[in-house]
Amino acid sequence: MDTNRGGRLVTRPLLNDAGFDLKFFKRFWRITLLLFPSCKSPSVWLAALLLLLGLLEQYIIYNIGLIPSKFYKIFLDDDSSEFTSHLLYSIGLILAEAFILSTKLYVASVLYITWRQSICRALHDLYFKNILYYKLNVIEKSIDNPDQRITQDVDQLCNKFSQILVPLIITPFTIGYYFYKCWTVTSYLGPVSTLVFFAVFTIINKLLMSPVVKYFYLQQKREGDFRFHHMLLRTNSESAAFFRAGRVERSKANAKLHNLISTQAKLIRWEYALNYVIKTADYLGSILSYIAIAFPIFNGQYKDLSSADLSSLISQNGFFSIYLINCFTTMIDQSLQVTDIAGTAHRIGQLFEVLGKLKCEGIEDNSFLYSSFDSHFTSEVHPLTNSNTTAFTLQDVTYGLPKSLKVLCKNLSFQLTSGVSVLVTGNSGCGKTSLLRVLSGLWKASSGSVNINVCLGPTGLLYLPQKPYFTDGTLLEQVIYPLQERDTRTDEAVILNYLKLVGLEGLVERLGGVNVKTDWNWYDEMSPGEMQRLSFVRLFFHKPPFAILDEATSQVSQEMEALLYKTCCDLGITYLSIGHRTTIRPFHDLELQLKEDGSWSLHSLEGSINSSRI
Numbered sequence: 001m002d003t004n005r006g007g008r009l010v011t012r013p014l015l016n017d018a019g020f021d022l023k024f025f026k027r028f029w030r031i032t033l034l035l036f037p038s039c040k041s042p043s044v045w046l047a048a049l050l051l052l053l054g055l056l057e058q059y060i061i062y063n064i065g066l067i068p069s070k071f072y073k074i075f076l077d078d079d080s081s082e083f084t085s086h087l088l089y090s091i092g093l094i095l096a097e098a099f100i101l102s103t104k105l106y107v108a109s110v111l112y113i114t115w116r117q118s119i120c121r122a123l124h125d126l127y128f129k130n131i132l133y134y135k136l137n138v139i140e141k142s143i144d145n146p147d148q149r150i151t152q153d154v155d156q157l158c159n160k161f162s163q164i165l166v167p168l169i170i171t172p173f174t175i176g177y178y179f180y181k182c183w184t185v186t187s188y189l190g191p192v193s194t195l196v197f198f199a200v201f202t203i204i205n206k207l208l209m210s211p212v213v214k215y216f217y218l219q220q221k222r223e224g225d226f227r228f229h230h231m232l233l234r235t236n237s238e239s240a241a242f243f244r245a246g247r248v249e250r251s252k253a254n255a256k257l258h259n260l261i262s263t264q265a266k267l268i269r270w271e272y273a274l275n276y277v278i279k280t281a282d283y284l285g286s287i288l289s290y291i292a293i294a295f296p297i298f299n300g301q302y303k304d305l306s307s308a309d310l311s312s313l314i315s316q317n318g319f320f321s322i323y324l325i326n327c328f329t330t331m332i333d334q335s336l337q338v339t340d341i342a343g344t345a346h347r348i349g350q351l352f353e354v355l356g357k358l359k360c361e362g363i364e365d366n367s368f369l370y371s372s373f374d375s376h377f378t379s380e381v382h383p384l385t386n387s388n389t390t391a392f393t394l395q396d397v398t399y400g401l402p403k404s405l406k407v408l409c410k411n412l413s414f415q416l417t418s419g420v421s422v423l424v425t426g427n428s429g430c431g432k433t434s435l436l437r438v439l440s441g442l443w444k445a446s447s448g449s450v451n452i453n454v455c456l457g458p459t460g461l462l463y464l465p466q467k468p469y470f471t472d473g474t475l476l477e478q479v480i481y482p483l484q485e486r487d488t489r490t491d492e493a494v495i496l497n498y499l500k501l502v503g504l505e506g507l508v509e510r511l512g513g514v515n516v517k518t519d520w521n522w523y524d525e526m527s528p529g530e531m532q533r534l535s536f537v538r539l540f541f542h543k544p545p546f547a548i549l550d551e552a553t554s555q556v557s558q559e560m561e562a563l564l565y566k567t568c569c570d571l572g573i574t575y576l577s578i579g580h581r582t583t584i585r586p587f588h589d590l591e592l593q594l595k596e597d598g599s600w601s602l603h604s605l606e607g608s609i610n611s612s613r614i
């Protein structure tokens with residue numbers, strides 16, 4: 001069951017989603033190899049240490065369990081000399097147990113973070129390779145919520161597995177041992193009655209658990225819906241306030257709250273019944289050992305024992321039988337946990353599989369960091385040495401929506417050469433931005449060739465989208481993006497000048513400097529026009545020979561727009577822009593007009609120099 005198809009709810013992956021098929025085992029094996037990459041890896045040593053601590057813990061628990069029986073014997077024998085030594089021995093055992101327990105928890109936590117780091121890194125290596133993150137999130141929709149799989153599922157898997165690993169190995173042996181111990185005291189009665197008792201309560205528990213689990217996950221879903229509604233309003237509170245939308249928002253929030261509360265009420269009722277059964281089992285379990293031992297005592301099997309020895313034996317048996325029940329309970333808990341772990345491992349394995357498949361498909365990314373190749377999209381990355389470089393050439397390119405037969409543009413041929421800026425026009429939805437996606441290799445052209453001769457990125461062809469992208473970090477980090485400080489020499493004075501040029505010096509004042517640490521969410525702190533101006537500062541800072549401007553000035557005034565285009569010209573940046581305003585036409589040499597029927601035309605802005613129609 002996956003309650004998170006919409007990407008905003010908590011998921012509890014269940015094995016039902018996966019199924020125990022060959023693929024499942026392959027995925028599980030892949031995760032296991034990541035958890036234990038080699039015999040000498042730290043996780044193997046940590047797991048071995050954990051196992052050793054688990055065995056020691058069992059030994060100490062056994063001895064602690066026998067402490068009361070020994071005390072009974074000491075008191076009934078009136079043996080004061082033994083009392084002190086047994087007391088010291090008991091305190092020693094308890095201290096040792098406390099030490100082992102906390103060390104075990106510590107080692108399990110270290111193991112958990114080691115595993116989390118190695119799985120997340122392996123996923124990051126694939127996810128951030130080229131543009132796989134885009135492909136997976138936007139085009140390849142075969143798996144849900146990759147972000148949740150990386151951030152939550154990996155965490156759950158590592159956390160649960162680190163806790164369960166040792167009990168999973170040890171519990172079958174402890175069950176066998178305490179079964180035998182019970183048998184030696186009460187013959188078959190003790191172990192069999194424990195087993196029957198356990199089986200009966202497990203069945204009742206299981207019957208009551210089903211509705212509790214169902215309503216628990218429904219509650220999680222409703223909780224998510226409720227929170228999401230408040231989050232949506234928080235993010236868009238200004239727009240809602242302009243609408244004076246308090247009444248409709250309140251009624252929607254109340255409807256979500258009502259759904260949540262009614263589910264919680266049902267959950268509470270089922271939990272009431274379940275708790276009643278659990279408490280009954282707890283207390284009945286504590287007297288079960290007396291029922292089992294009553295038979296051999298009343299049958300005279302222990303009539304030769306002194307009162308002290310008999311009390312001691314009764315106490316011992318109490319411990320054996322309660323611990324046996326405890327072991328059975330642990331085993332059931334483990335089986336539930338194993339189901340969860342298997343489901344989560346399946347989801348993570350699936351993500352690895354899809355990323356691996358996409359990687360093999362060879363998504364192109366000739367950014368400044370990487371360079372690769374595919375049949376429709378070729379790159380010959382070279383440094384720009386002369387002023388007549390062609391940034392890209394499109395030859396007979398036909399493109400459409402991914403995984404769809406809808407064609408947006410047919411047999412398009414044109415190029416972007418330095419000094420000749422191109423304006424792309426056309427009605428909304430005709431495929432202007434899609435052309436940029438094809439150019440950048442995000443979408444594949446269905447036919448024709450796209451030759452990119454420069455690096456996609458700040459040293460070759462920089463892209464400025466309509467909605468600028470800002471990451472977290474300082475103002476300087478926004479400007480130098482997608483480079484990092486270690487990749488480039490940054491001159492704060494230059495950045496400051498550009499900020500002043502576009503009228504953003506106020507930002508520096510608010511932040512206290514260009515490179516002052518801030519926890520700003522940049523989208524909340526700036527107006528859309530300011531974001532676009534800051535985006536241009538990024539362009540001016542990098543001064544690439546070519547730029548793609550996708551309605552990058554739609555939110556600024558015409559005066560500012562003219563200033564931004566003029567500065568591009570002054571800096572020698574040749575651009576391909578998309579824009580609707582007629583005022584930007586003078587800044588371009590050619591117009592590429594896209595039509596809704598898939599045809600196109602290319603002409604000089606002073607007069608047509610070339611045109612084609614299909």
Ligand SMILES: Nc1ncnc2c1ncn2[C@@H]1O[C@H](COP(=O)(O)OP(=O)(O)OP(=O)(O)O)[C@@H](O)[C@H]1O
Pocket residue numbers: 138401402408426427428429430431432433434435
């Ligand atoms: N990720 C996507 N998956 C499928 N279809 C998409 C995707 N993004 C856009 N489209 C569709 O592709 C078509 C062209 O979109 P595109 O963004 O290229 O239009 P546009 O000409 O830039 O429009 P506008 O001027 O409004 O920005 C539209 O019908 C749009 O719905």
